[in-house]
Every structure is written in structure tokens, then in C-alpha cells.
Amino acid sequence: DTPFAILGTGSFAPERVMTNADLADLVETSDEWIITRTGIRERHIASEGEMTSDLAAKAAQAALDDAGLSIEQIDLIIVATVTGDMPMPATACIVQAKLGARPEAACFDVQAACSGFIYALDTAWAMLQSGRYRHAIVIGAEKFSSVLDWSDRSTCVLFGDAAGAVVIGPQPAGSTAEIRGAKLYSEGGNTNLLCIPGGGSNHPTPAAGDPPRHVQMRGREVFKFAVREMKDAARDILEQHGVSPDEVNCVIPHQANLRIIDAIAQYLELPVDRFFVNLDRYGNTSAASIPLALDEARRVGRIKPGDLTLFVAFGAGLTYGSALVRW
Ligand code: ACO
Numbered sequence: 001d002t003p004f005a006i007l008g009t010g011s012f013a014p015e016r017v018m019t020n021a022d023l024a025d026l027v028e029t030s031d032e033w034i035i036t037r038t039g040i041r042e043r044h045i046a047s048e049g050e051m052t053s054d055l056a057a058k059a060a061q062a063a064l065d066d067a068g069l070s071i072e073q074i075d076l077i078i079v080a081t082v083t084g085d086m087p088m089p090a091t092a093c094i095v096q097a098k099l100g101a102r103p104e105a106a107c108f109d110v111q112a113a114c115s116g117f118i119y120a121l122d123t124a125w126a127m128l129q130s131g132r133y134r135h136a137i138v139i140g141a142e143k144f145s146s147v148l149d150w151s152d153r154s155t156c157v158l159f160g161d162a163a164g165a166v167v168i169g170p171q172p173a174g175s176t177a178e179i180r181g182a183k184l185y186s187e188g189g190n191t192n193l194l195c196i197p198g199g200g201s202n203h204p205t206p207a208a209g210d211p212p213r214h215v216q217m218r219g220r221e222v223f224k225f226a227v228r229e230m231k232d233a234a235r236d237i238l239e240q241h242g243v244s245p246d247e248v249n250c251v252i253p254h255q256a257n258l259r260i261i262d263a264i265a266q267y268l269e270l271p272v273d274r275f276f277v278n279l280d281r282y283g284n285t286s287a288a289s290i291p292l293a294l295d296e297a298r299r300v301g302r303i304k305p306g307d308l309t310l311f312v313a314f315g316a317g318l319t320y321g322s323a324l325v326r327w
Contacts, residue, residue: 005177010062011295013044027153039258043160043283055163056141057098063165076136080116080287114315116287122182135169140287160283164291182323254313255279
């Protein structure tokens with residue numbers, strides 16, 4: 001059986017950059033507070049007419065170009081997002097139209113918040129392994145600025161907009177590239193720690209007194225959960241595949257907070273420079289964060305053929321997961 005591999009990566013971020021100093025004009029905060037608590041210096045923010053599907057389609061096209069495939073070869077498109085263009089249809093269908101994919105391509109969204117990309121990757125990989133699909137585009141894309149309360153300093157400083165994508169398909173001849181494994185987890189007892197409480201079927205028609213339609217978060221509790229569960233998810237998958245942490249050339253963690261990444265590096269007893277970090281320039285882009293960082297890591301030469309990469313994420317749900325990829 002030919003294994004499946006990541007054949008190409010791509011990413012896209014909106015042009016507009018919002019710095020910590022810009023945020024200090026909106027809410028009572030400072031560059032110093034944001035940098036020391038999170039590591040974030042600036043983030044990209046989409047313009048009004050720029051939709052999640054626009055970011056997603058640009059990242060996907062870049063990934064296709066990188067893989068050297070044409071859109072006609074794609075028979076599956078999965079978009080991981082919590083900020084789709086509309087509640088219905090799936091943003092993946094809008095992306096399909098923007099890319100000009102064939103009608104035989106299956107297109108749907110996956111919602112697992114910041115873990116969404118790993119969920120979508122595992123879903124696509126399983127569908128490819130079934131033998132019924134051959135080439136998939138897996139996208140993480142968010143216009144997270146659209147669900148932020150811009151008067152709440154405890155959340156609005158943390159997030160940004162972007163998209164990242166990978167193309168997966170059969171391992172090319174002579175290559176060692178391979179998706180080695182993935183593992184997904186959810187703890188539904190903790191939905192209230194991080195959520196967008198309004199806007200769903202509980203409150204279909206906006207009315208006075210409804211819960212807000214923006215992100216609410218109990219930051220300290222989420223922080224502790226993130227460290228504990230990302231560390232376990234990383235350990236589990238390495239153990240399952242008989243890999244010692246030291247054999248991992250590059251870890252691409254969900255980019256939420258530098259202090260969370262430092263803590264995981266300590267637990268895994270890995271030098272922190274083994275972790276690729278770009279949250280200083282993008283903030284937390286939710287489902288886009290891992291494929292966005294992955295694409296940059298490849299472009300700057302941090303991932304080479306034969307390398308082993310570990311993805312690890314957590315997000316609302318609460319969800320978490322990990323994946324191991326050979327290049
Ligand atoms: N600027 C200045 N002060 C602030 C800001 C701000 N932007 N935000 C909060 N503060 C204040 C608080 O009001 C509080 O003041 P008080 O002591 O007078 O009450 C003080 O700073 C400390 O607040 P804490 O919340 O205790 O600060 P903490 O050190 O925990 O850092 C943070 C907050 C950065 C949010 C941290 O808890 C964190 O990173 N948590 C994880 C969040 C995360 O990663 N979320 C992404 C989830 S992924 C997804 O699925 C969307």
C-alpha cells in the first residue's frame with residue numbers, strides 16, 4: 001500500500017497589519033503587557049469585503065502550486081474553520097467554486113476550533129486511506145476578527161486572520177514523505193471555558209438579552225488545560241509510534257501563546273528552538289495557525305526531506321490532538 005503524504009503547503013494573510021500599539025488605541029492595554037503575557041507583537045486583520053473563503057482559496061492555490069498539481073486532480077476539499085463565510089453552505093463549497101474544482105470533489109467544513117486543522121487532516125487522511133479519494137486539499141482558515149469583541153482587552157489582543165493549506169496524496173516515487181499518525185481528543189464537559197455563546201440555534205433571531213456572538217474565554221483555565229493536554233497529546237503519539245522526542249526535527253504547535261509553547265518544550269525536555277513559532281507576527285489564527293506556521297517553516301528551510309515533524313493543538317470544545325509527519 002502506498003502511504004499518503006503532504007505534497008505541498010501554502011498560506012495567506014491579509015495585507016493589513018495591526019500592531020500592539022494600534023490595539024492600545026482601542027482598549028486599555030500596552031505593547032509590553034501583550035508581549036510579556038503572550039509573545040504577540042502584531043496580527044493581520046482582513047478587510048470588510050475579504051472573507052474566510054478568500055483567504056482559504058489563496059492558501060489552497062499556493063499549496064496546489066507547491067505540490068505541482070492542478071485543481072482537476074483534487075477530489076476532496078475540507079476547510080477547518082469557526083468563522084465560515086455563512087452558517088450555510090460550507091465554506092469548502094465556496095472555496096471549491098473559487099478554485100474551479102470539479103463537481104465530483106467532496107467539499108465540507110470541519111469545526112474543532114483551534115484543533116480544526118489536525119481534525120481535518122486526520123479526516124482527509126482516513127478518506128484517502130479508504131481508497132475512494134486520491135488527492136485532498138486540507139485548509140485551516142479564519143477571519144477571527146469577525147467574532148471578537150473589540151472592547152474586551154482580555155480576548156481582542158490575542159487573535160488574527162489568516163489561512164494555511166496542505167495538499168495530500170499518494171507518496172511520490174523515491175520519497176520518504178508520509179503522514180505517520182494522528183490522534184484526536186475532545187472533552188465536551190468544558191464547553192463554557194471558551195465559546196461563542198450566541199448566534200446558534202438556541203437564539204436563532206437576535207433579541208435583547210441574548211448571549212453575545214463573540215468569543216468569550218476563561219483565559220487562565222484554558223492556559224492550564226492547553227499545557228496539560230498538548231503535552232499529553234504529544235507524548236501519546238510519540239509513544240504510539242516508538243519515536244523519542246529527540247527524533248522530532250521540528251514541532252509545529254498551535255500558535256496561541258509563547259508561554260504555553262515554552263511550558264510544553266520543558267515537559268518534553270526539548271530545546272524551545274525545536275518549536276517553530278510565528279505567533280509574534282500573526283497572533284492566534286485558530287484553525288489556520290498550524291498550516292500557516294508549517295508553510296513558513298518549510299519556506300525558511302526549517303523542514304527538510306526526511307525530517308520528522310510533530311503537530312500539536314488545542315482549542316474550544318475543548319478539543320486537542322496531534323499528528324506526526326515525515327517529509
Ligand atoms: N492588557 C492589559 N491588561 C490585561 C489585558 C490586556 N490586553 N488582558 C487582561 N488584562 C489584565 C486582567 O484584567 C487582569 O487584571 P486584574 O489582575 O486587575 O484582574 C490581569 O491583566 C491578569 O489577567 P490574567 O487573565 O490573569 O492574565 P494571564 O497571565 O492569565 O494572561 C492570557 C492572560 C494571555 C489570556 C492567558 O491566560 C492565556 O494565554 N490563556 C490561554 C488563552 C488561549 O490560548 N486561548 C486560545 C484558545 S484557542 C481557541 O480555540 C480559540
